[in-house]
Amino acid sequence: GQQVMQIPQYQHVQEGEDFTTYCNSSTTLSNIQWYKQRPGGHPVFLIQLVKSGEVKKQKRLTFQFGEAKKNSSLHITATQTTDVGTYFCAGQGFNTDKLIFGTGTRLQVFP
Amino acid sequence: EAEVAQSPRYKITEKSQAVAFWCDPISGHATLYWYRQILGQGPELLVQFQDESVVDDSQLPKDRFSAERLKGVDSTLKIQPAELGDSAMYLCASSLHHNEQFFGPGTRLTVL
Numbered sequence: 357g358q359q360v361m362q363i364p365q366y367q368h369v370q371e372g373e374d375f376t377t378y379c380n381s382s383t384t385l386s387n388i389q390w391y392k393q394r395p396g397g398h399p400v401f402l403i404q405l406v407k408s409g410e411v412k413k414q415k416r417l418t419f420q421f422g423e424a425k426k427n428s429s430l431h432i433t434a435t436q437t438t439d440v441g442t443y444f445c446a447g448q449g450f451n452t453d454k455l456i457f458g459t460g461t462r463l464q465v466f467p
Numbered sequence: 468e469a470e471v472a473q474s475p476r477y478k479i480t481e482k483s484q485a486v487a488f489w490c491d492p493i494s495g496h497a498t499l500y501w502y503r504q505i506l507g508q509g510p511e512l513l514v515q516f517q518d519e520s521v522v523d524d525s526q527l528p529k530d531r532f533s534a535e536r537l538k539g540v541d542s543t544l545k546i547q548p549a550e551l552g553d554s555a556m557y558l559c560a561s562s563l564h565h566n567e568q569f570f571g572p573g574t575r576l577t578v579l
Binding site: 360387389397398399400401404444446452453454455456457458459460 | 558565567573
């Protein structure tokens with residue numbers, strides 16, 4: 357079945373450093389979504405990417421969807437302590453509403 | 468701002484007992500999802516409803532789990548009997564157009 361993997365599993369950074377998490381799907385995706393889950397919280401939607409090669413920005417966050425629509429990345433510039441949490445990508449295949457969540461990248465930011 | 472409601476927030480039970488979780492999605496959201504999230508992992512879809520109909524329950528352990536959404540609004544997920552391996556966070560989510568999913572706070576289940 358479809359699998360979605362993320363690397364790294366954990367990332368510890370100093371406040372102000374950049375951070376990137378990478379997401380890879382075993383199959384071509386219709387679209388990919390990104391969610392953030394704070395410690396003890398629930399996943400919160402960040403963004404959806406649909407087009408091949410699409411790049412979207414939200415303030416310090418940059419999201420990219422690969423040309424083959426099988427991979428994606430999230431880059432945070434100049435991390436802040438409020439960025440702490442686990443970032444999940446979630447892929448949606450064709451002819452299905454089902455989201456397959458990735459394994460997640462847990463980000464810790466030290467002040 | 469509208470939110471997905473879930474109860475209870477925490478549940479401790481002994482193995483072989485029955486447990487039930489309730490979810491009230493955002494008003495107007497036709498699609499409702501139940502996920503299970505094991506600590507340190509991503510959410511795994513258990514069942515998806517479109518209105519009152521099940522559209523995907525391929526990952527639902529049907530020998531012990533059941534889910535219903537009788538009037539196409541709120542939903543109940545039941546486990547009977549609970550096993551030690553069922554300890555996890557059970558998340559409910561809803562969506563309007565199969566895109567952005569809105570998650571509730573979850574029910575953390577501990578089976579002793």
